[in-house]
Amino acid sequence: PTVRAIKRQLTKRILKKLGKLASEQPETYSLFWAQFGHVIKEGIQEDPDNRDLLIELLRFKTTRPVDELPTSEDIEPVADETRAWRSLATIKADMGTKQESLWYLTDVNSDRIERSPMLERFRAQTIEVMLLTDPVDEWVMMHVQTYEDTPLKSVAHGDLPQMDEDGEDPISEAAHSQAAPLATWMSELLSDEVAEVRVSKRLTDSPSVLVNQQGAMGANMERILAAAQQSVDKQQRVLEINPDHPMVQTLARLNGDGKTGIEPFARLLLDHATIIEGRIADPSGFAQRLQTLMDKAAEAL
CATH class of the missing domain: 1.20.120.790 (Heat shock protein 90, C-terminal domain)
Incomplete structure (x- = not known):
């Protein structure tokens, strides 16, 4: 029991330290995420006690190019300059006024996901969609179905609600x-x-x-x-x-x-x-x- 208690405390302390790094030095954290993000993702399923802390550490590439971001806080200073690592918090903060869900699309083929016709309406309405190309992302999304009371929904499943803010012409x-x-x-x-x-x-x-x-x-x-x-x-x-x-x-x-x-x-x-x-x-x-x-x-x- 003592060893388990020490393990729990150390894990929580490390996750909080990573959270502070992500907040204060986002570019440094992006480098960490690029190398070890899959470990954080696996923790979503394997460590339910720390899931809330782990969710805040998640980062995603999205359909929103770097040059369209309102700030540079999430920009990743490595090879892919057209896509930034974005947190759920920043994606939610940039939601449209009538947008009710956070959207994502999963596909292990990074080229195919960029060309997917499923994104056409979202791009036309400038609705940001997370592009998830890691196989473990499927299991992550099974366990992260809401973020701060906002549902996470797949672009590829079911029928879509009316997305034109002024109604269909x-x-x-x-x-x-x-x-x-x-x-x-x-x-x-x-x-x-x-x-x-x-x-x-x-x-x-x-x-x-x-x-x-x-x-x-x-x-x-x-x-x-x-x-x-x-x-x-x-x-x-x-x-x-x-x-x-x-x-x-x-x-x-x-x-x-x-x-x-x-x-x-x-x-x-x-x-x-x-x-x-x-x-x-x-x-x-x-x-x-x-x-x-x-x-x-x-x-x-």
């Missing part, structure tokens, strides 16, 4: 309504491949994206477990389509007119969503669908 509202029957039709068409198809609130530029069902295991966690040779049941995901994209609008119009033969073009939206993730389930089928689209385009020239 009439043109987007009309596009959303016109795309809804297409989404219903595609849900039946792709019922073996996806859990459902719905009109997206995430997308501004891309035609489609795959997201995780609310409460289900995410695709990133599946990849992590598969890399560790652990068998997991593959989760069906949700295909979201962008009602403002020309291809979706054309398909919505043709579907509304009762046009036949549009199935290959609808399936291209699923192809696009899988390719952007760096995979494709049916290469030969995709090639045939792409050929059909190219033939149609050539006829229209």
Whole structure:
């Protein structure tokens, strides 16, 4: 008991010392974090008694570039000059007035996470998103679900709330309504491949994206477990389509007119969503669908 008590006291003292270093010398702490941050992250799960202290020591890269930060307190003086290490406290302090959650995205591929279509609406609304590329981040977020009464939510899970502070404009509202029957039709068409198809609130530029069902295991966690040779049941995901994209609008119009033969073009939206993730389930089928689209385009020239 005495040894355990000494261990608890020493651990707490070291964590408080690190907290003071982070507050008074953020650049020095950033160097420490770059080398030993994974140890702090593991403590979130393994040391619940000190979780509150450990949470204050966490640092994250985000979608907010260094040159857009209001201060230089979190800037990391090492190789990556476009992204700063940010604490939950500073991210929360910079939240928009109507922002109700802190957002994050997990993906072990650092290049893919930067290009993810899931970030499009957040970037358009200048909402900061934490970019988590360390495999242990999945377990961290399981144990850190709120920060100072503000929920932490995954960009990749579930449907999104209305994010435009002034409400949806009439043109987007009309596009959303016109795309809804297409989404219903595609849900039946792709019922073996996806859990459902719905009109997206995430997308501004891309035609489609795959997201995780609310409460289900995410695709990133599946990849992590598969890399560790652990068998997991593959989760069906949700295909979201962008009602403002020309291809979706054309398909919505043709579907509304009762046009036949549009199935290959609808399936291209699923192809696009899988390719952007760096995979494709049916290469030969995709090639045939792409050929059909190219033939149609050539006829229209």
